[in-house]
Amino acid sequence: MIDTHMKRTPLFECHLEAKARIVPFAGFEMPVQYAGVLEEHRAVRNAVGLFDVSHMGEIEVTGRRALDFVQYVTCNDASKLVIGRAQYSGLMTPRGTFVDDLLVHKMSDEHYFLVVNAANKDKDYAYLCAQAAAFDWVDVRDRSGDYAQIAVQGPKALATLRKLATGNLEEIKYYRFVDGTVDGAAAIIARTGYTGEDGFEVYLAPEHAPRIWRKLLAAGAEFGIVPAGLGARDTLRFEACMPLYGNDIDDTTTPFEAGLGWIVKLDKGGFLGRDALLHQQAEGIRRKLVGFEMTGRGIARHGYPIWGGGKEIGEVTSGTHSPTLGKALGMGYVPVELSSVGSQFEIEIREQKVAAQVIEMPFYRRAR
Amino acid sequence: MAQPNDRFYTKTHEWVQVAGAEATVGITQYAQEQLGDVVFVELPAAGKKVERAAALGNIESVKAVSEVFAPVSGEVVAANGELEGHPELINQDPYGKGWLVRLAVAPGSASGLMDAAAYEKFLAEEGAH
DSSP states (O other), X not given: OOOTTSBOOTTHHHHHHTTOEEEEETTEEEEEESSOXXXXXXXXXXXXXXXXXXXXXXXXXXXXXXXXXXXXXXXXOGGGOOTTBEEEEEEEOTTSOEEEEEEEEEEETTEEEEEEOGGGHHHHHHHHHHHHTTXXXXXXXXXXXXOEEEEEESTTHHHHHTTTBOSOGGGSXXXXXXXXXXXXXXXXXXXXXXXXXXXXXXXXXGGGHHHHHHHHHHHTGGGTOEEEOHHHHHHHHHHTTOOOBTTTBOTTOOTTTTTOGGGOOGGGOOOTTHHHHHHHHHHOOSEEEEEEEESSXXXXXXXXXXXXXXXXXXXXXXXXXXXXXXXXXXXXXXEGGGOSTTOEXXXXXXXXXXXXXXXXXXXXXXXX | OOOOSSSEEOTTSEEEXXXXXXXXXXXXXXXXXXXXXXXXXXXXOTTOXXXXXXXXXXXXXXXXXXXXXXXXXXXXXXXXXXXXXXXXXXXXXXXXTTOOEEEEOOTTTTTTOBXXXXXXXXXXXXXXX
């Protein structure tokens, strides 16, 4: 059913044409699947898929103290960025937990382009504005309405996008971007993604999005391109063990607990949550996000309790049947004592306890 | 689309086909389309008694878990073992190879359920296509 209070991306008509199943997500009417989650998932792993991720939030930080401000609110070290580089980071509470996870792109010395989760965009923007009040010479602007975002993901993403984009796309290394054009329209072309495959995320003006979406589908036809929905986006990111805010990380979890210590740069200077994170580093974490495989019959799902030694010890944060590995896998927080590979516990599935075992993360890593 | 007219249907999108004292149960074409790719099926073992409209089992797609309800009361004679290795049969052939369980039933057990025409009308009223 179509709800008029929901927002639509500039590509909504394209999704209807493609007979997508539309669901409400983060205030948007979004395609959850077209032909089917498994087919879309496999197309991205083996060839190329096209995602409308225009619901994602874009927030610009500009001004003479833009870097100081970004450094203060995020845990990674944005001073290491050069123009044309992107960085995965965390927007931090003073407790060292996640307000959100995000990508920070350095456009120029006084201009940073932040890409945040759709469900968190309003919260993030309000939080950034509140923090910016203490900074002179910083301007924070919500630019989400000015950008459509199309993700071209999969081993044939480069071959697909190069037909329409200017410049030498192969020279854009992972986590770098260029100001380029796609089919004549100005676009930020970033080699980033949320699927565990090679690919690009393209930010462009909404009015060009439907035309470029259709041209990308035509350009990728020889490789078997398919439009892919939120369902496949979730199973793809899950296999690559990329955290999903609201599932695997939130404002009660720290980067150390989530296995994201690599995005915490305690020696970069003062930032929100640094004291709490220094303290946690000294004390050691008590719980940790692990990946597990169901050794008994059943599928773990978000929110299912984890049991060990006769008591509830944690909760599943994400879980499904992995299309690529062909088995039921999950992620969840457990006490550190049970976090090493091979540790065993049980997942409560509809009042039954089913055996599971910790395995290496990520579950899927593409061949390079 | 046309539903097979050799069986009966529920408002929760299960079907039941009665032959003598035995009934075969599955989910409808509409139900499998709504579920998407089925990856896991949990069914009761033989000997289990089930009540009409009570939970019969669970079908999981990559995205979600859905309960299946018994269209009729009876005792499980067999569950479709093929589904353990090939849950996709539910998507491919919901009215055939994708059957879920066979039940031993009493005469008249399917009374009050919808026939194919009534189920199609029900789907149309629900706004389903």
